[in-house]
Amino acid sequence: MTIAATMPAVRASELTLRYGRTLALDGVAFTLRDGVTGLLGPNGAGKTTLLRIVATALAPDSGQLTVLGADPRTGPGRLAVRRRLGYLPQDPGFHPGFTAFEFVDYVAILKELTDRRARHQEVRRVLTAVGLEREAGKRIRALSGGMRQRVALAAALVGDPDLLILDEPTVGLDPEQRMRFREVIAELGERRTVLLSTHQTEEVMALCQRVIVLDRGTVRFEGQPAELADLAAGRVWTSGAREPGALASWRTGSGLYRHVGDPPPDADLATPTVEDGYLLFVDPGATQGGEGA
Amino acid sequence: MTGEEETPMGGLGWHIPDGELRRYADRALAPPLLWSTEAHLAACARCRHRLTVAVGPEPVDGGWDRLAAEMDAPAPRPIERLLTRAGVPEHTARLLAATPVLRLSWLAAVVITLALTAFLAHLAHPAVFLAAAPLLPVAGVALSFGPRVDPTYEISVVAPMHTFRLLLLRCAAVLSATTGLSAAASLALPEFGLAAVGWFLPALVLTTLSLALTPRFGPVLAAVAVGAGWVALVASTWGAGEAGPAVFVPAGQLALALTGGLAALTVARLRRAFETPRRIR
Numbered sequence: 001m002t003i004a005a006t007m008p009a010v011r012a013s014e015l016t017l018r019y020g021r022t023l024a025l026d027g028v029a030f031t032l033r034d035g036v037t038g039l040l041g042p043n044g045a046g047k048t049t050l051l052r053i054v055a056t057a058l059a060p061d062s063g064q065l066t067v068l069g070a071d072p073r074t075g076p077g078r079l080a081v082r083r084r085l086g087y088l089p090q091d092p093g094f095h096p097g098f099t100a101f102e103f104v105d106y107v108a109i110l111k112e113l114t115d116r117r118a119r120h121q122e123v124r125r126v127l128t129a130v131g132l133e134r135e136a137g138k139r140i141r142a143l144s145g146g147m148r149q150r151v152a153l154a155a156a157l158v159g160d161p162d163l164l165i166l167d168e169p170t171v172g173l174d175p176e177q178r179m180r181f182r183e184v185i186a187e188l189g190e191r192r193t194v195l196l197s198t199h200q201t202e203e204v205m206a207l208c209q210r211v212i213v214l215d216r217g218t219v220r221f222e223g224q225p226a227e228l229a230d231l232a233a234g235r236v237w238t239s240g241a242r243e244p245g246a247l248a249s250w251r252t253g254s255g256l257y258r259h260v261g262d263p264p265p266d267a268d269l270a271t272p273t274v275e276d277g278y279l280l281f282v283d284p285g286a287t288q289g290g291e292g293a
Numbered sequence: 294m295t296g297e298e299e300t301p302m303g304g305l306g307w308h309i310p311d312g313e314l315r316r317y318a319d320r321a322l323a324p325p326l327l328w329s330t331e332a333h334l335a336a337c338a339r340c341r342h343r344l345t346v347a348v349g350p351e352p353v354d355g356g357w358d359r360l361a362a363e364m365d366a367p368a369p370r371p372i373e374r375l376l377t378r379a380g381v382p383e384h385t386a387r388l389l390a391a392t393p394v395l396r397l398s399w400l401a402a403v404v405i406t407l408a409l410t411a412f413l414a415h416l417a418h419p420a421v422f423l424a425a426a427p428l429l430p431v432a433g434v435a436l437s438f439g440p441r442v443d444p445t446y447e448i449s450v451v452a453p454m455h456t457f458r459l460l461l462l463r464c465a466a467v468l469s470a471t472t473g474l475s476a477a478a479s480l481a482l483p484e485f486g487l488a489a490v491g492w493f494l495p496a497l498v499l500t501t502l503s504l505a506l507t508p509r510f511g512p513v514l515a516a517v518a519v520g521a522g523w524v525a526l527v528a529s530t531w532g533a534g535e536a537g538p539a540v541f542v543p544a545g546q547l548a549l550a551l552t553g554g555l556a557a558l559t560v561a562r563l564r565r566a567f568e569t570p571r572r573i574r
Contacts, residue, residue: 052447055451056451057447057569058569059569075565078568078569082452083453087448087451089447089448092445092447093446094444094445095444099367105366105387109387109388109454110449110453110459111454112453112454114384116366116383116384137367
C-alpha cells in the first residue's frame with residue numbers, strides 16, 4: 001500500500017513538548033509525503049522526541065498531528081496508526097538469548113500476527129528483505145552491530161508498514177554496513193514514507209528527497225536537500241587561512257580552509273553543499289570545526 | 294475415474310480425468326475420491342506431470358515455503374512448551390517467554406528468598422514470611438515491563454497490541470509463578486495452619502497498588518514506594534494483632550481487600566496512560 005500522492009502521510013503543526021523545565025519541542029510544524037525525509041539536527045535538537053511523537057510512543061503537550069490520516073490522540077486513531085507503522089528506535093533493545101528469527105517473531109506477535117504459519121512466512125520475508133535469511137537462527141548477541149541493526153529494521157518492516165520511522169539507523173556502523181543499510185532504506189522509500197533522523201549530512205544527500213532541520217526544538221528548514229544547499233550560495237568560500245569571523249571554518253584535504261558565514265568582499269566563493277546550508281541553521285558553537293579532512 | 298492405458302507399474306492403466314484433477318488441485322475433492330486420487334498420483338508419473346502442468350508451480354512453491362518456514366522456525370523454549378501444555382495459545386506463550394522474570398535466574402532467586410524467609414519464620418515469627426512473600430510479585434512485575442527493564446519496551450509501546458494487555462499478561466505470569474512458589478513454601482510451615490497463606494491477599498493488593506502508581510511514578514519507583522510502605526505498615530502494626538501485625542488478622546485483611554479494590558479501579562481508569570507514557574527513558 002502507498003499513501004495517495006496528494007495526501008501527506010504526516011501533518012504536524014504547533015507541536016510542543018516539555019520535559020520538566022526543558023522545552024524539547026517548541027511549535028514544530030512539518031509535512032511528510034512519500035519518499036525518504038531526513039531529520040537533521042545536532043544532539044539535543046529534539047529529533048528523537050519528535051520521532052517518538054510521530055510514532056505514537058509519546059503524546060505532545062499541545063499541537064495538532066495527523067498520521068496516515070488518523071489522529072493519534074484518540075485510542076482508535078492511535079491503533080490505526082500503529083497498525084501501519086514501522087519503528088526503529090535509536091537504541092533498539094533485544095531480549096537476551098533470542099535468535100534473530102525469535103526476536104522478529106516476537107515483534108510480529110506484538111503486531112497482531114497471531115497465526116503461526118503466516119507469521120513465520122512474514123518473518124522469513126522481512127529477514128530476507130534485509131539480507132539476513134542465513135542468520136535467522138543465530139543468537140542476536142552473536143551478531144555484529146550492523147547485523148543487529150538489520151534485525152531491528154526487519155522487525156520494523158513486519159506487516160509491510162506505510163510509514164517507517166528510523167531513529168539514527170546507521171549510527172555506529174562501518175562504511176560497508178552503512179552502504180548496505182542505505183541501499184535497503186532507499187529501496188523501502190520507493191513505495192512508502194520513510195522518516196529518518198541523522199547527524200550526517202552525507203546521508204541526507206545520499207538518501208533523502210526532503211530534509212527537515214531541527215534545532216533547539218524548532219524547525220529551522222523544510223525542503224529539498226538541494227534547496228538547503230542553495231541557501232548557502234554566496235556564503236561559502238575558501239582561503240589559505242582560518243577565518244575567525246566565519247560561522248564555521250575548517251581545513252580541507254586540499255590544504256585550503258573552507259568557511260561558512262559572511263564572506264569578505266574579495267572572497268573566492270565555493271559551491272555550497274547540504275552541510276554548508278545546515279551549518280547556517282545550527283548553533284555554530286556546536287559545530288565549529290578544527291582541522292578536519 | 295476412467296482410463297485404458299497401462300501404467301509404468303504394469304496392471305490395468307487408467308488416469309485421473311481432467312475435471313477431477315482440477316478439483317484435486319483446488320482442494321475441492323472430498324474423501325473417498327480424494328484418497329483414491331492421492332493413491333493414484335503417488336503411483337502414476339503421468340498424472341503427476343499433468344497435475345503440475347495444470348496448476349503451475351505456485352502451490353508447490355507455496356508448499357516449499359511452508360515447509361521451509363516450519364524448518365526455520367525455532368523450537369519452542371521450555372517455558373513456552375510448559376505454557377502451551379497448560380492451554381496458553383502459542384503466540385501468547387512466546388510473548389510470555391520474553392518476560393524477564395520468568396528466567397531461571399529470577400525463579401531461583403525467588404526460591405532462595407522464600408526458603409530463607411520460611412527458615413526465619415521458624416526461628417523468629419511467622420510474620421517474617423507473611424511480610425516478605427507479597428514483595429516478590431511486586432518486584433517481579435516492576436522488573437517485567439517498563440522503560441528501563443524491558444529492552445523492547447519502546448517497540449512494544451508503538452505496537453498495535455495494547456501495552457496494557459501485555460502488561461497484564463506479564464503480571465499474570467509473574468503472579469502465577471510467585472504464587473505457586475510461595476504456596477509451596479507455605480507447606481514448609483504446617484504449624485501455622487491456614488495463617489501460613491496470609492501472604493496471598495497482600496501479594497494481590499500490593500501488586501495492584503504498584504500498577505496503579507506506575508503511570509505516575511514508573512514501575513520501579515512505584516514498586517519501591519509500595520514495598521517501603523508495606524514494610525512500614527507491618528512494622529507499625531506489629532503487636533496490634535494477635536501476637537503479630539494487625540494486617541494479618543481478619544480486620545486487617547478486610548482493610549487490605551478494600552485497598553486492593555480501590556487500586557484495581559484506579560488501574561482500570563488509568564489503563565490508557567500505559568499506551569502513551571510520558572517518558573520513554
